[in-house]
Amino acid sequence: MTDLDNQVPSSQLTPAGDAEVIRHLEQAITGGKHWYIALLEAIGLWTTAEETHNGRTYRYLIAGEAFDWLILAERLCEAVDSLLPDEQKTALLFHGEPPLNLTVSKFKGLIGDKYHQYLNYFYGITVEEALFLAVQEEVRKERWTLGYNKGHDTANEVYRRIYGATETVLLKRFRREKGYPQVRSISLTELKEFTYWLFKYRFEQSDKTRVASDTKKALEQLKGSSFPEKLVTGKG
Numbered sequence: 001m002t003d004l005d006n007q008v009p010s011s012q013l014t015p016a017g018d019a020e021v022i023r024h025l026e027q028a029i030t031g032g033k034h035w036y037i038a039l040l041e042a043i044g045l046w047t048t049a050e051e052t053h054n055g056r057t058y059r060y061l062i063a064g065e066a067f068d069w070l071i072l073a074e075r076l077c078e079a080v081d082s083l084l085p086d087e088q089k090t091a092l093l094f095h096g097e098p099p100l101n102l103t104v105s106k107f108k109g110l111i112g113d114k115y116h117q118y119l120n121y122f123y124g125i126t127v128e129e130a131l132f133l134a135v136q137e138e139v140r141k142e143r144w145t146l147g148y149n150k151g152h153d154t155a156n157e158v159y160r161r162i163y164g165a166t167e168t169v170l171l172k173r174f175r176r177e178k179g180y181p182q183v184r185s186i187s188l189t190e191l192k193e194f195t196y197w198l199f200k201y202r203f204e205q206s207d208k209t210r211v212a213s214d215t216k217k218a219l220e221q222l223k224g225s226s227f228p229e230k231l232v233t234g235k236g
Helices: 016-030 035-045 069-079 086-095 104-146 155-163 167-178 188-205 208-222
Strands: 050-053 056-059
Touching: 016 035, 016 069, 035 069, 035 086, 035 104, 056 069, 069 086, 069 104, 104 155, 104 188, 104 208, 155 167, 155 188, 167 188, 188 208
Parallel strands: none
Antiparallel strands: 050 056
């Protein structure tokens, strides 16, 4: 395995360094440190970009740039599950609700150099997904006003409005660029990478005013939504 900054093939084994991170997490919690603080410290120490554990492949770094911190949090929580309060753990992993309200500076200090990759994931994947939902809602309202039935397809219209092409065309382009097979299905991991690719594609194709407007729209969509991740906020 290599450093988290370099995407690498999966391994069947957790590297010795990351096994030590798990031991450090366990000792920190049993020693009295709040489990969320200990978890973020462990995330900051973690070095593996991708691994296979108990038959499941975890990719923590999307496209070599976007850090999926909640997936790593899930992996680490599983390793020390008996030490964690179930309600708080569930709130974090499924609803993006941390048990402590940390400032940005505190959160950044705990996860260290991964913070900029965390921002890449938030804006490149979470916000991009929210933009799609916001535009989808606009399209549905327009079509409802015009009398279209609920079964009328809206997805491709959303893709056209945001990216200028249908999902099929964009997905084929993405896979061709990445050297991935053109298959009918798509895994959750590939979908995240595709979403991040769409984010970068949109930035390349749109002017700055349009990008700013779309980002604002997406952030508004996130407010009060049930997205499993929110940007860490706070003073500092």
